Amino acid sequence: MSNDPKPPLETALSALLVPLAQAMVAHGVTLGSATEALKQALLTAAEQSTDGKLSDSRASLLTGLHRKDVKRLRNTDDDAPLKRSCNAAALVISYWSTTPEFLDDLGAPRTLSGKGDENGPGFDDLVRRARVDMAPGTVLETLIDQKNVEQVGKGKLRLLSQAFLPSACSAEQVAAYEATLSAHLAAATQNLLAEPGAPRNFDRAVRYSHLSSESIEELRQFSSDRAQTLLQEINSLARELQDKDSNGDHSGRFAAGAFVLPSPQEAQSKNPKEDE
Incomplete structure (x- = not known):
């Protein structure tokens, strides 16, 4: 049995999947459906990361999928x-x-x-x-x-x-x-996945703990109001620019979003290991 530490992304995967798993359980999505979706996602990722046509054998090697699954998934409509x-x-x-x-x-x-x-x-x-x-x-x-x-x-x-x-x-x-x-x-x-020195997308978050419920509510209201104002301003500018670009053959896409996650003390989930 190997004592080598897991790769960082493999370690992070469980935490990343917990919120998604909560939504899956609430909506009755079982392991079988989730596995099928993951297979399709792995195949799509492999195809997007490869220049030119990706053979079934190569796709199988990159993803761990059986070649029969690769062939089947490539013939599935994704509408x-x-x-x-x-x-x-x-x-x-x-x-x-x-x-x-x-x-x-x-x-x-x-x-x-x-x-x-x-x-x-x-x-x-x-x-x-x-x-x-x-x-x-x-x-x-x-x-x-x-x-x-x-x-x-x-x-x-x-x-x-x-x-x-x-x-x-x-x-x-x-x-x-x-x-x-x-x-x-x-x-x-x-x-x-960006190479060193390559441009990066803006992706920032502010996190604080040890706050009272009153402070959390004040931060929630302040953040929600400011984020809404910013998104409305971006929305207006994006609409104007899209109108300006309407005469050309353009296909570029842009997305900007914001989230606010207030977590009062009674709503915070406990780490199961803390009770062991």
């Missing part, structure tokens, strides 16, 4: 219509809350008609302006189902939230969970 629907809904809300044509005299998102009226462009125009590759009716259905938009009067639509906030425990919330965490994890992983 994610729900994720695209959530992304489209979030983008439409972004344009609705920042684009002058869709704001009232006070700078707030105005109530829209479906096709447009004497007050200006309507919801269908908004979807086209946001360059969403989905039918306006499909996007609207998602926004109404998630209670981000309500119908008022005859054919009028009112925006209830300037951020796409899916209903708790909904499939849309899971899709948003995936989109947010995958982007953050990708940024952190790129930093981990």
Whole structure:
């Protein structure tokens, strides 16, 4: 039996997976489903790290997957219509809350008609302006189902939230969970794998302990307010730049996020080893 210490990433893996495992248990995802997802992820990572075509044998060597699994996984469709629907809904809300044509005299998102009226462009125009590759009716259905938009009067639509906030425990919330965490994890992983001296993504966090519940609440409110303001400013600038770039054939992507994790003393999990 080897006494050699585990590689650092292998040691960190368990802690990284615990929050994900909590979500899996809560949603009834078993080991079999998780294993299948991990196999697909390993194959995707191997393909992305290799220039040119990756043979089944080479993929098997890099990942530890059986060649039969490699062949099977390569013939599996990976379609994610729900994720695209959530992304489209979030983008439409972004344009609705920042684009002058869709704001009232006070700078707030105005109530829209479906096709447009004497007050200006309507919801269908908004979807086209946001360059969403989905039918306006499909996007609207998602926004109404998630209670981000309500119908008022005859054919009028009112925006209830300037951020796409899916209903708790909904499939849309899971899709948003995936989109947010995958982007953050990708940024952190790129930093981990970056060569010495190479540019790195901005990824910072502030952590404090030994705080009272009152102090935690003050920090939570302060951080949430400041982060919301910053994200709204980034949202406005990104929308303006996307409009400016709309005449060119551009495919670049950008993501920025923020998280706040208040952990009152009674909510902190204990290390099982402390009780041994």
